[in-house]
Amino acid sequence: xxxxxxxxxxxxxxxxxxxxxxxxxxxxxxxxxxxxxxxxxxxxxxxxxxxxxxxxxxxxxxxxxxxxxxxxxxxxxxxxxxxxxxxxxxxxxxxxxxxxxxxxxxxxxxxxx
Amino acid sequence: xxxxxxxxxxxxxxxxxxxxxxxxxxxxxxxxxxxxxxxxxxxxxxxxxxxxxxxxxxxxxxxxxxxxxxxxxxxxxxxxxxxxxxxxxxxxxxxxxxxxxxxxxxxxxxxx
Numbered sequence: 001x002x003x004x005x006x007x008x009x010x011x012x013x014x015x016x017x018x019x020x021x022x023x024x025x026x027x028x029x030x031x032x033x034x035x036x037x038x039x040x041x042x043x044x045x046x047x048x049x050x051x052x053x054x055x056x057x058x059x060x061x062x063x064x065x066x067x068x069x070x071x072x073x074x075x076x077x078x079x080x081x082x083x084x085x086x087x088x089x090x091x092x093x094x095x096x097x098x099x100x101x102x103x104x105x106x107x108x109x110x111x112x113x
Numbered sequence: 114x115x116x117x118x119x120x121x122x123x124x125x126x127x128x129x130x131x132x133x134x135x136x137x138x139x140x141x142x143x144x145x146x147x148x149x150x151x152x153x154x155x156x157x158x159x160x161x162x163x164x165x166x167x168x169x170x171x172x173x174x175x176x177x178x179x180x181x182x183x184x185x186x187x188x189x190x191x192x193x194x195x196x197x198x199x200x201x202x203x204x205x206x207x208x209x210x211x212x213x214x215x216x217x218x219x220x221x222x223x224x225x
Contacts, residue, residue, distance in 0.1 A: 023117070041198070041217065041218060042217055043200065043202075043215040044215070045212050045213065048212075056184075057212075065178075090156050090157070092156075101159055101162055102147070102205070102213060103157050103159060104156035104157045104158075106154075106155055106156045107155070109157050
């Protein structure tokens with residue numbers, strides 16, 4: 001069983017469109033994250049949610065918005081997509097009280113054309 | 114500013130040729146140092162967490178060590194299946210608990 005799963009794995013879309021990436025974790029973790037890996041393979045945090053509260057937002061444009069319907073899901077919505085948004089987006093989760101090891105999903109490859 | 118630097122960027126080894134990867138860090142206060150492995154087209158896979166200088170952890174052919182300024186990932190007698198990008202990341206007391214600061218990784222290739 002996949003611990004952290006995200007869909008879609010590949011997404012090609014035009015500039016200006018709005019898209020969403022879904023994420024689910026079945027580890028019972030209390031915190032979920034979105035990380036972005038750019039063309040230089042550099043991983044950087046975008047958001048995290050703990051108990052349905054946003055606790056990190058690292059200089060991410062407000063076109064990006066995380067939505068968490070419950071503790072097991074954290075979806076990423078992106079409005080008015082730009083060419084520079086092309087990257088790999090990773091969902092992750094952790095249990096803060098148990099060492100806080102962060103486990104990642106397989107990634108969603110977003111290409112904006 | 115908190116920083117993580119990994120070296121070398123790329124490393125080519127022959128099967129059985131042991132070596133080490135370096136991760137040097139400059140942080141305000143280290144909460145933990147993490148090693149991950151990333152295969153092409155996959156997400157980072159957790160390997161180790163180190164919390165204090167002098168700590169060591171082992172898993173199969175991999176051994177991670179930590180000092181106050183850097184961490185090493187030692188690979189003993191590597192096999193072709195060890196080929197991957199190895200990522201180092203730190204969590205700090207100054208940042209939020211989930212904020213992993215990553216290095217750019219070392220791409221390891223092991224030839225048979």
